[in-house]
Amino acid sequence: MPKEVSAAFGRITHALREFTVGQRTIAIIGVAVVVVGAIALGAWFTRSTYSPLFSGLSGSDASAIVDQLDSAGVPYQLTDGGQTILVPDSEVNAARLKAAAAGLPSLANGGYALLDAMGVTASEFQQSVTYKRAIEGELASTIESIKGVRTASVKLAIPEQSVFVSQKQDPTASVFVDTDSGVHLTADQVQAITHLTAASVDGLTPENVSVVSADGTVLSAVGTGATGSSDQQVSTYEDRVRSAVQSMLDRVVGVGKATVVVAASMNLASGQRVEETFTTPEGGPALQESTTKQDYTGTGTGAGTGVLGADSIAVPTTATGDGTYTNETTNRTNAINKVTETTQIPAGDIERQTVSVAIDKDAATGMTTAMLEGLVAAAAGIDETRGDAVKVELVTFAKVDSGTAASALEEARASELQSSITQIVTTSVPVAGAIIVLIILMSGIRGYRKRRDKQAEKDLGEMTQVRDTLEPGQAQAIDAAAAAGVLPPTQPLVAGPSAFADFGPSLDEPGVERMRQEIDNLAASSPERMADHLRTLMDDRSRA
Numbered sequence: 001m002p003k004e005v006s007a008a009f010g011r012i013t014h015a016l017r018e019f020t021v022g023q024r025t026i027a028i029i030g031v032a033v034v035v036v037g038a039i040a041l042g043a044w045f046t047r048s049t050y051s052p053l054f055s056g057l058s059g060s061d062a063s064a065i066v067d068q069l070d071s072a073g074v075p076y077q078l079t080d081g082g083q084t085i086l087v088p089d090s091e092v093n094a095a096r097l098k099a100a101a102a103g104l105p106s107l108a109n110g111g112y113a114l115l116d117a118m119g120v121t122a123s124e125f126q127q128s129v130t131y132k133r134a135i136e137g138e139l140a141s142t143i144e145s146i147k148g149v150r151t152a153s154v155k156l157a158i159p160e161q162s163v164f165v166s167q168k169q170d171p172t173a174s175v176f177v178d179t180d181s182g183v184h185l186t187a188d189q190v191q192a193i194t195h196l197t198a199a200s201v202d203g204l205t206p207e208n209v210s211v212v213s214a215d216g217t218v219l220s221a222v223g224t225g226a227t228g229s230s231d232q233q234v235s236t237y238e239d240r241v242r243s244a245v246q247s248m249l250d251r252v253v254g255v256g257k258a259t260v261v262v263a264a265s266m267n268l269a270s271g272q273r274v275e276e277t278f279t280t281p282e283g284g285p286a287l288q289e290s291t292t293k294q295d296y297t298g299t300g301t302g303a304g305t306g307v308l309g310a311d312s313i314a315v316p317t318t319a320t321g322d323g324t325y326t327n328e329t330t331n332r333t334n335a336i337n338k339v340t341e342t343t344q345i346p347a348g349d350i351e352r353q354t355v356s357v358a359i360d361k362d363a364a365t366g367m368t369t370a371m372l373e374g375l376v377a378a379a380a381g382i383d384e385t386r387g388d389a390v391k392v393e394l395v396t397f398a399k400v401d402s403g404t405a406a407s408a409l410e411e412a413r414a415s416e417l418q419s420s421i422t423q424i425v426t427t428s429v430p431v432a433g434a435i436i437v438l439i440i441l442m443s444g445i446r447g448y449r450k451r452r453d454k455q456a457e458k459d460l461g462e463m464t465q466v467r468d469t470l471e472p473g474q475a476q477a478i479d480a481a482a483a484a485g486v487l488p489p490t491q492p493l494v495a496g497p498s499a500f501a502d503f504g505p506s507l508d509e510p511g512v513e514r515m516r517q518e519i520d521n522l523a524a525s526s527p528e529r530m531a532d533h534l535r536t537l538m539d540d541r542s543r544a
Contacts, residue, residue, distance in 0.1 A: 010532055018451055023444040030437045050077055050086035053095055054105055056144055056151055057083050061105035068102060069095065080180075083150070111137035132156055139200055143175065143193055148183035152176065156201060171204045172222055173197050178214040190219045207346065233348050238262040241380050245355060248379045252372075257363035257397070262380070264353040270346055277339040288333035297324045352387045355380045360397040369394065 019027065053076070054065065062082050069076045069087065074095055077086040087095050099105070112134045118127065136154045143152035153176040159169040175193055179185060185193075194209040211220040242262045249258040357376055364372070372392045382388040 007529065007532065014535075015445075019444055023440070023447075026437065026440045027444065030441055033437070048075070048088040048090075051089050051092050053085045053087045053092060054099070055080065055084040057085065057105055064102075065099055065104050068098060068104070072098065080150070111141060132158060135200060139175075139197055142196065143177065146189060146192070148179050148185065148189070149177055150180050151178045154197065156204075158201065170208055171201055172208045172210070173201065173204060174210045174212065176212055176214070177219075185213065185219060194220050207344075233268075234264055234266050237266065237350070238264050241353070241355070245357065245376055245379045248375060249357070249359070252367075252375070253359055253363040257360040259358050260376075261356045262353065263356075265351045267349045267351050270344075273343040273345060275341045275343070277337075277341075279337040279339075281335055281337055284335045286332050287335050288331075290331045292329040292331075294327040295324075296326075350386075353380070353382070354389045355382065355391070357390075357392045358395050359392065361394045362396070364394050 054061075057065070059082070062078075062085065065085055066076065066078075069085075072095075074087055074091050078084070079086060114130050114134045114137070118130050122130070136156055139154040140152045143149060143154070155174045155176075156171065157173065158171045161168075175197060177185065177193070190211055191206075193211055194206040197209045198204045198206040208222050209220060210218070210222050212218055241264070242260050245260045245262070246258070249260065355376055357372070359372065369392050373390050376382075376392060377390045380388075380390070382390055
């Protein structure tokens with residue numbers, strides 16, 4: 001080991017020996033904290049970032065992909081109950097290519113790939129069912145790409161086409177949606193699912209698409225459309241009307257000077273109405289017209305047999321004429337306009353609504369009740385023909401006590417201050433702990449330096465007493481160590497007895513000259529090591 005490193009370790013060891021038990025404990029804790037922090041920081045920077053490889057996998061596909069990753073030695077993580085596989089970012093592309101080459105994941109929903117596996121001998125029924133399954137699979141895959149949707153299943157009910165029925169039934173669809181944990185589909189997302197499904201099937205309307213979530217909530221029902229249950233529809237309508245009226249009154253009488261309550265009655269029944277209207281066009285040509293004319297000419301006159309009299313005896317009459325007549329018949333088919341209107345009556349029609357408004361009398365100066373009722377009726381869309389009603393009353397609002405308001409304000413400020421203090425304490429405690437540990441370490445180092453300086457002064461006194469007993473080479477070594485900063489500068493020599501008398505044989509005994517020569521060589525080659533030896537010697541003497 002190099003002498004500089006040995007000297008550094010020696011100084012560190014000597015400094016640790018000077019620490020008290022408490023200082024050593026704190027130093028050990030600080031070193032442990034630093035080491036753990038360094039390890040954690042290194043693990044954080046060197047850890048691999050994982051990204052989804054596939055999500056929404058079936059059990060068989062997940063098992064096959066995991067086996068493939070194990071055989072390739074690629075690390076992975078499973079989440080979402082095994083439906084999502086995570087791999088390091090650097091392995092995502094390669095793992096996907098290998099999985100695609102192996103035909104993974106398989107098309108669980110089928111899609112249009114089902115048509116590729118259909119043979120030429122398939123019957124018409126098989127072709128129809130396979131085509132419907134393909135559409136269902138494609139729709140399910142598309143819906144699963146919506147954010148928050150984990151899995152989806154689509155079932156289509158398409159009636160068979162027939163020329164022997166007078167009315168054609170409309171197709172319907174049902175969509176089952178399973179969302180991620182804690183995710184709820186919004187009304188816009190539900191509408192997107194219904195319109196996406198309806199636009200993919202010929203003759204399917206959004207009103208005939210039912211959407212059901214995994215927890216059994218009906219998000220869109222056939223015939224009623226999206227927006228949830230009937231209570232939610234009524235509440236949404238009432239909130240919209242209340243917001244419009246409240247916003248208008250806040251601008252007229254001031255904020256907090258009016259309160260609005262809306263009650264609506266909604267018809268949730270749906271149906272269909274068909275109306276036919278016939279009209280005759282003015283000046284329009286006849287669609288079909290035919291005329292038949294017949295003429296007849298007689299040959300002479302004749303006498304009639306007469307009529308029966310009172311006694312049932314025929315009374316002769318006299319008739320004249322030649323028997324000629326003309327018969328003309330005209331058949332005409334006129335054009336008629338026919339209008340057939342089919343009206344789909346959706347659920348959610350407002351049957352009746354009432355709006356109740358209370359306004360602070362002090363804020364409504366210069367305004368009459370009739371004026372305010374007109375404003376409210378216009379803002380709420382009141383229709384008197386269906387029985388809507390508006391009631392506006394000018395009342396005196398309760399005044400909040402100023403002391404109560406001040407107390408509430410003071411409590412709010414105190415709560416805000418407490419929250420700020422809690423946040424500051426939570427943030428500053430780790431920093432303060434680190435600063436305290438640093439201060440304690442610095443205090444220990446400073447105490448060690450003071451004790452080292454005192455010991456150095458003591459050693460200096462002893463060295464000045466024993467220097468007169470040393471050989472010139474040894475004295476030069478001490479001077480060189482002092483000049484190098486290893487030992488403090490020496491003071492004027494103080495005569496005294498030999499300091500080596502307590503450490504070994506007399507200086508006059510055989511072998512001492514050889515020891516002095518070794519000491520001279522050590523002092524000339526390494527003054528720092530010589531100084532360390534002298535310190536150790538003096539420490540042992542002081543302990544003795």
